[in-house]
Amino acid sequence: MKIYISQLNETKVVLPIIEEYDVGIEAVIFASPFILDDKEKYIKEYKDELGNLCDNIEISLHGPYADLIPGSRDKLISQVANYRFEQAYQVAKDLGAKKIVFHNGYAPNTYYEKEWIRNSANFWKDFMKDKDESIAIHIENVLDEDYKWIKALIDEVNNPNLSVCLDIGHINAYSNLSVREWIDGLGNRIGHFHIHNNDASKDSHLGIINGSIDVLEILNYIDSKLNDVSISLEIIDINELKESMKILNNNNFIKKRNKVK
Template identity: 50%
Template sequence: MKVYISQLVETEKIKGILEKYDVGLEIVLFASPYCLDRQDEFIENYKEELGDLYGKIDISIHGPFVELCPGTRDELISKVTNYRMQQAYDVAKKMNAKYMVYHNGYYPNTYSYIEWMQNAPTFWQNFLQDKKDDGIKVHIENVFEDDYFILNELMEEIADDKTSMCLDVGHVSAYSKIDVMEWMKILNKYIKHMHIHNNCGDRDSHLGINKGDLDIMEILNLVKDKDITISLEITNLDELEESLEILYKNGFITDRKL
């Protein structure tokens, strides 16, 4: 299991963490269309911010998601979704990223499962068609889905060595009445990446691993021996540092040797 931290606070504030622990960095900057449209400028700026760490740590990219819809019935929206996701993929190639994360984009009660599944697999198959051999993994993430059915169906259609699922356990806690353990059991063979954060089941709080209702250590112990990556999506710097110290003491991460 390889651990990453998500760039949800300023880069300068997490450089010390990246120097201390042998963890990767999941960059969220390029979820912004503004940054995607000026990607070369922002890539260079980000390299400068990372300094000597760039090229020495594993990097991944979280793709854009706001107002994008892979399962849309509208061809124009599908073209915009493809365009933005391709821009982010271009960033991943330029930065030698290990993987990409994209949202599934399904909002319950806006599309029927049947209609979504008529559109979404084709979108992803077309998007991934020319990307099979470049080494960048693609993980599709649950957000507002209230059950695992549609993601299980989607993965049955498109999962392969390159494409798999990102299970966001905080999103399950906030938006689904089905226990995260059942999600993990049903989707087990498709989960190759996880977003790890906690909440109290009422909203998507992105708390430290020991701050909410989820037993994060139980979850991590189930996957620690798997070929899987996880990213801590924790917005509070103190809680992120506390969470990493817990993982360190429990043998999930080690010191970085630069």
């Protein structure tokens, strides 16, 4: 199971952790539309910040999501989503990223099921037409109350390079179904996970032991049920992230890194 750190802190704060543990990084900076509009400048700056690690670690990218609705019935809105997603894809290519995570963009009770799935499937079929296999595309649940809509989307698009990014914190905050039920319901449609914790009242992005999810139990369940999946730790507080890394290391989910020269 390949593990990434989702970069919710400045690069200089996260780098010592990346240098200590054999993990990749999930860049979040390019989720910003302002960054994407000057992406060449920020790609260079980001590569400079990573230094030698840039060519020695796996990189994932969190795509843009603010105000973007791939399943919109308004063609102008879906065109904007496509424009931003294409920008992110080019960034991923330039960084040599292995994967991109995009939000599903669905808000409950705003669309009829058939309409949303049809609109979303058409969007993703079109987006994936010219994409090669070098970058995996993962669609993330956010406000989704159950897995049925995202499951139907993946099945309808039916592209081996498109899968689910299952965010367990979002499940805990927004769904009445358990994380295990989501995993069982989606099965091998899952290619990536976002791992963080909360107390089920809101999406808090806490460390793995700082909430009501038994994260270690979930990780062991993932390990027993799914092959060839990766995870990103989406933890805001740097001390909680460090604590989580130690726990994962002690439980043999990650190893210390050989020093990069």
